[in-house]
Amino acid sequence: MATKLAALIVLAAFLAGPAACDGASICFSGWLRLPTFNPLLCRRGSRMNRLPRQRGPSPSGLGLSYGYYDNRRSRSYCPRAEGIVRGAVRDAVAAYPGIGAGLIRLFFHDCFVRGCDASVLLTTTNSNNSDTEREGPPNKNSLRGFEVIDAAKAAIEAACPGTVSCADIVAFAARDASYFLSNRRINIRMPGGRYDGRESFANETDQLPGPFSNVTELQASFAAKGLTSDEMVVLSGAHTIGRARCMFFSSRLPEMDPAFAAKLRAQCNGNDDTNVNQDDVTPNVLDKRYYQNVIDRKVLFTSDAVLNSTETMMQVRENANRAGAWERKFERAMENMGKIGIKTRGDQQGAEIRKVCSRVNN
Template sequence: MSTVGWFGCALSGSRSFICSKIRQICSFGRSTGSLAPHNVRSKNIPWLPRRDGAMGYKQKRRARHSSFSDLQLEHGKQRMIGDMAAKLLAALTVLALLGSVSSCPPKPRTDGAGYRLKVGYYKGKCGRDVDVEAVVRKAVSKADAGVKAGLIRLFFHDCFVRGCDASVLLEPTSGSPQPEKLGVPNFPSLRGFEVIDAAKAELEARCPGVVSCADVVAFAARDASSFLSSGRARFAMPAGRYDGNVSLASETLTDLPPPFAGVARLRALFAAKGLDAHDMVTLSGAHSVGRSHCSSFSDRLLHIAKNSSSSDMEPEFAASLEKKCGVTSSNNNGSSDNTVVQDYKTPNKLDNQYYKNVLDHKVLFASDAALLDSWDTEGLVKLFADAYIRFPGLWEKEFGEAMVKMGRIEVKTAANGEIRRTCGFINANTY
């Protein structure tokens, strides 16, 4: 459902959320030079001057107790308007970053299999005694924080290669010896397979042939997000995906954003999947949880070890990573490929700390640092870094919307997919 904003266009989702904030700010204005629309009745707000110029009852009470009441009230009104103007400017800046002020957002797509997914898709499909999503949630709840973070990453890596079709789960076979799972970006760092297998096994035992592995992956990522954020990043995940039959390790190198990518390449890779720069910056916030192999960013440390100026990593942060990763100027391999946490402050909490780390130049990947290389992505980083103070809940809402949008990428149907019996093998290879 969308809301018609004051700027003459239909706003939805987080854009509507910000517009509601602007309405709250603007509705508390004066009648003369007022920021408020004409249908706002200030007389209903006791601490504001009424539109007819009379004072509210609280103002009258204050006036009786001060010989300087008139001067104080006038000064207070002027100060209030100044504060409101500053807040309005900040809110308009936010809207500009969210792409809602200068032009109306494009009409949401409703074509393609991904846009026929439904929230509550499995309700009633396995009888009254089986809550499909609860089965997945239970399996995710048993995982530690590291595996939960891995489930979010697993969903991302699945969707970016051949769409959200669980192709990342397929094991090597004689007919397909190099599946996505063995691709350089995935092996050996990808985690969470055991959680998916456990949930799928229980579902097959209680409701065989109904729930796709692709939907299990999507539900698991949603639930992991909720657990790691203490319920703040909670969102509904549409379902109805089918499982794919093809998985190629080579495609992980061409489709997945590498940790050394610049902002232009990141834009191109996300755009190829129907995601924009806003989605890109929002989803990057998942780097506030999980771990990374040192080999993914050792080149940035080597620049520092060799006294090069080509890395913008904060020196003390870099020095701590050098010790953990074993990087020296004479180490040709760059590191021992240890693992380190991605967010040094709140490593097991899905929150907006990542964006603060980006601004402080205390992030691991060149692709993280690259978000400051473009005015719009930098603006979003600053917005999300400050979101808990100015717009509580904004980033979590944005993150949920971006995850759902990503979950619609290249969805398979019964025409080009199947419901696997076992997530690691296509049905033709199971007996």
């Protein structure tokens, strides 16, 4: 079985060509599980060798401000913008809480690739490449919530054309989804002022950590964006909502709590594409339950389970036990994530306010 899987992976790497290895979904990013690590699959210069040893500077967020669209005297005045996003998210989450989970993840996947510039939403780009981030392995057939962003954008464009960026809409939507899914306990202060990028490439999604990553790899991928190990642990708590496909955890069922594993085995029933709830206890509530699940071995991915290792165990315990502590840290970490690699008014090269979130302006 293991040999068969290895052969399949080699074949996939071969068919996809060198770009697949460069893109490192095979070599490092932790999105595929290799039965045995085969260095021949990874070329020199793959992500494995490019992992930073030290954390980059924390994102400064220079150029962003709270209530950015409320300033009457600025060209970006659009006082209804944040309210329109909040209304769209409230209705979507009330109808289907899973969409809220999708919106929080959309923000993470946007910010980690090319910064928070809505590159994750593009289907056509400045370079006319059709292989955008949406086609990248972590995103394809997985990301959701696009229609909420599109609906909010259409309503905002009708109110104030060409004023509010898609990148800010993604950030506000993640803030609002966190608010409603936490039963209003998580209230992120999210500044605005981001501009939208004009490029998006599927292979750059290799910068997203994968479910088979170990602690060092997780820390390195967050450090590359200027985020701390503590922020990595705190943001992972978002896995207390939403769903995941069996392909990302079925290999580690024997390592899980036996009753939890038995339930998952029955739900997956041998089908890799089946979705299950990430949190078996409170699947639609953004709460600190994730950390007790880590301790109880009731989490899905390797990347979740490894947080119970010596390096990060203390934070896991603190988040599990101290009431309100995780919620405040999550608020700050989400705000900080929203500052990664932003394009702002002072740095407009290659940036714009898109008219339609899935397409660059002409």
